[in-house]
Amino acid sequence: MPVPRRCQNRRTSACTYMPNARNITFRSAVLEALAGEMRRDQSVILIGEDVGAAGGVFKQTDGLHAEFGEERVIDTPISEAGAFGLAIGAAMAGQRPVFEVMFGDFITLVMDQLVNQAAKVNYMSAGQFSVPLVLRTAVGIGANLGPQHSQSLHAWTAHIPGLKVVMPSTPADAKGLMTAAIRDDNPVVFFEDRMLYNVSGEVPQSEHVVPIGSAEVKRPGRDISIIATSRMVHIALAAAELLAHENVSVEVVDPRSLVPLDIDTLVASVKKTSRAVVVDGGYRQYGVTGEIAATIAEEAFDWLDAPIMRVGGANVPIPFSKSIEPLMLPDAAKLAAIVAQLLHGTR
Amino acid sequence: MPVPRRCQNRRTSACTYMPNARNITFRSAVLEALAGEMRRDQSVILIGEDVGAAGGVFKQTDGLHAEFGEERVIDTPISEAGAFGLAIGAAMAGQRPVFEVMFGDFITLVMDQLVNQAAKVNYMSAGQFSVPLVLRTAVGIGANLGPQHSQSLHAWTAHIPGLKVVMPSTPADAKGLMTAAIRDDNPVVFFEDRMLYNVSGEVPQSEHVVPIGSAEVKRPGRDISIIATSRMVHIALAAAELLAHENVSVEVVDPRSLVPLDIDTLVASVKKTSRAVVVDGGYRQYGVTGEIAATIAEEAFDWLDAPIMRVGGANVPIPFSKSIEPLMLPDAAKLAAIVAQLLHGTR
């Protein structure tokens, strides 16, 4: 078996061999997963606003309508709640819908269907009905879209038992996790940071499945662990690069899914480095960093040399103006400074 | 000035003097606040399903319709999203609505209005419009109401900048915090555990305001801090009583509001006791215990003798059956056992 390319992970479980890998964008990687699964399984259908002939407002469904037709690529009215309810009913009746919510901010409109129906049907029916469905949505600060078009409420969905929650950071993971999400018999919420759509990376051409619930060490290191989600992984890697110049060896770990959370990989990293920063792009207050930090602290308390720091989005509505929107999230330099402070105990 | 009754708090800030206190139920205490504010301020109106002549499904609005008439106590159609949107518009135009969502599970239906409108209007309009509104809802496991009528999603609302989130545990706090919530110029989400409605306590007859954002030490202690919300405060107090027999001195701290969070009072307690357990009645995964534990750990790391433990609702839909619903939450004995383990390092 040839040596995996670009695989920086020493734990084999999370390390993926990539045959026929090519450099493609995150957008194309998700599209490849969708098209691949739609070819493989007739019951996979795509439902959303302007996902059809228009190919999605971010061109994230481009070509699917042409290939699979309007019976399987369905443009809905602007009726998020009803259309998502419809998708759940279709899933209960044997379809495998991928439902798109155009902007992550609008998942607020489907919460009743998601929480009170989709997440609980398998449990309430004692397994008589399942809800094999993917809810995908584009999120992310940074495109000057303002307070109602930039939020990522992944913390909400991670709070609800019965859902799985996925947040890919790389094109390969995007393809592998979307494939796994579609094949999963449970409702999976799939958050795509739209600022990653044009980011490229190596992605296997053939079928590629990344199991949901496996974290990956994206960069090994010794001195401190940065646990980062989705786009924050890239900022963490850039910060790690900056810190490498100062002889700080940073390990970057990407949980890849929030539910299930691969806590073992996270804890193993922190037990090795004894220090951790958790970085996430959602609002910081009562966001996912608290759960992750607290869980690690419970499991690795005796290994910790410093408190686990948490970095998240500023706790304000997301302004649209170019001058201040960037203040919502840390950049690599800011994150590196936080890490440096933590290492030198000057907090 | 006479000595405050029943005040177990050594920090004067959080300690309330209670003139003319009588023993009344939590339900009556909230009702007193509503009636008091409606008398004081003509712009206070009450909007909800069956809140009028019927007096609420839990009799939580009993008598208000008779006193204030249908112009101010408004029965809505079963249109949660629209009616809540209406309340927001009314608030922007000068009313001070108290909007009731009958069961906390149904707040899922008003999330778009809450998150994308109410929470952001003051910010987006740069203070031109504010949204002085209270969203009250009854929550709580334990009445065999099943998966869609027992959830408390306070963690969600606490995640959204621009909202305040209140969770009273005692009748006095319920009155004082509801009064403060109605007077607040911001959207305040007010969670009432319906299992507390019949719990009685001393409540001042006259105007009583508890500032939002002030935690209270409900029982002072030396060995360990239990930080508990809403009904969990009572379980914590019962556990503390059990532990007192084993010569363990437990301090019970009630944040009373999640946003703003009175982190100083929490940290002061933990710095004193060096150990903490955080207890909340929502689903444990990605719930509020993570944020509270992680925040305390950040601030009091060097004082901690053990990891902060977190106790929450089981991570499953809430079953209705009498035999297993009680397993969703800890009781006093279970909580006492967790504390004992933590103290004896046998975890």
Next chain:
Amino acid sequence: MRHGRLEKADADEAAVNRVVLPPTDEAISLLRTMQLIRAFEEQVRSLFFGGMIPGLVHLCAGQEAVAVGVCSQLRTSDKIASNHRGHGHCLAKGADVRRLMAEIMGRRPGYGLGRGGSLHIFDVVNGNLGTNGIVGGGIPLAVGAAFSAKRNGRGDVAVCFFGDGALNQGLLFEAMNMAAIWRLPVVFVCENNGYGEFTASEHVTAGRDPKARGASFDIPSEAVDGMDVLAVREAARRAISRARAGEGPSFLVCTTYRYGGHHAGDKQEYKDTAEIEAWRQKDPIERLGRQLQGENLVTSKVIAALKGAVETEVREAVEFARAAPMPEPQDLGLHLYA
């Protein structure tokens, strides 16, 4: 009498709903199923007051004709989505009486291991997508099942049952619009019993004629006397055959009445007794019984025997459920994921 405005619409349609007596076997089956539901609800009520059922139960006594008339036209592979007042829908769609009772009593042999209760009864074998604790929640599920049925092309249909209260949930309109544009094989069945909880529907529902709400989407919409199982059956037959034939959705507004309170324990202080009495005069079970006797198709003895039989069946179900175990601690975490 309140709840009268809808009577009017009713009357307007009387001509359309001309009664056609079905074959005797089928008529008896309609009668029997209504009796079964009535007997079931009576047992549930007494179990509730006897402390054997925790939580909340919403009984459908008085409304049997709607569930039975509609479901009589469905086959097993057709789907229904029900609401909080759903025992009748479940039984009419073929639910096992014992498993249903067990679920309502929180016992392990129930449809959901006794963890869901009355508000959450799922029955995959009979195509029941669930009773539902969310007003309106089941509506789009049925539309989704209809979407799936259309894809599968085997002529299956879906039905959602909901109350007049759900007429004001925006979800209904979204669902109707999609059903109409995609010509989905779904029937929207409103059980208009004049009240949502303790509030008279006329206080919260605009428009003289609820049918107009469906008609605004160009969905064939008709008012039906929901106390007449034969009228319901006829209207359902028309709607369901349209659906099977690929002609899209229909909307049936069935005027009916719940004899009891919103939930067992509600004293109904918001209704006057004359109103209740007037509606009891229209009892759907009595009515069909009279019709069948009038045509000499059955005797009062047969009717009594049928009634006795279903009462026995329900009593046995109660015995079964009473003897059945409660869920065990290890059941708490089962089926969280598929």
Next chain:
Amino acid sequence: MRHGRLEKADADEAAVNRVVLPPTDEAISLLRTMQLIRAFEEQVRSLFFGGMIPGLVHLCAGQEAVAVGVCSQLRTSDKIASNHRGHGHCLAKGADVRRLMAEIMGRRPGYGLGRGGSLHIFDVVNGNLGTNGIVGGGIPLAVGAAFSAKRNGRGDVAVCFFGDGALNQGLLFEAMNMAAIWRLPVVFVCENNGYGEFTASEHVTAGRDPKARGASFDIPSEAVDGMDVLAVREAARRAISRARAGEGPSFLVCTTYRYGGHHAGDKQEYKDTAEIEAWRQKDPIERLGRQLQGENLVTSKVIAALKGAVETEVREAVEFARAAPMPEPQDLGLHLYA
């Protein structure tokens, strides 16, 4: 020509919408406001392509008659709630051109300190409850303002503007139902421009006649030629006087057209050019100009002068906004709470 089905409804109502020419001053003011909006949108478009406006902007060129016709009948204390295509509504309701432009460009003197942008323009002085990024989001806000106005008893009204896309949001129906049962002084104004984003409304909207959706709540509902400011003004006058008189809500379905794409930058590949051309022939500004000239109320010179003046006003606003500062770091946290 697509977007034609609605033309039909339009024609049916032509008789009702008989044009009444307003006093000259007022007619000129209508013309001027439409010109102002057109000039404003043209500037916004070129600023967007010049990289001076980040994010997304949705322009209303072509639709001016609706905003202007309706708002001409409102007083300052009346409220409006707008949507994502809202610059016209803001200007018609009296917004300061400079502050509006500054907000859209993300500058500190804007209505929201330059933090909200085009989708979030609030103007308390002129009773504007905001443009809105959520399709349908503004509708219940207007209904709430109407609720408040009714309580206050000063005869104020509220108007919500929304597109044909919002016709399918359940929120609209919930809002209409409440407005109807409580007879609230609110006017629902649908700007039916035939498309929601890249999807033709006929593909996603059931029912031949959108008016029927309002009528199903017994709300007086009329189709209006939204390219004719005088027709809009007349229909709005009727609706608003009903509202002021305590006679409750109305629904106006105004057929109109957006000349440009869904947002600046959308190339409109889903429209054919003949369709665009046909609609441009109905241009509301040209039309009113012709009507006024036809009645010899103004000359083409006056019209040109008016146009020149608003163009200057807009250019000055651009200069103002360009020179204005961006928000500062400390602005990030301002106004989180009142």
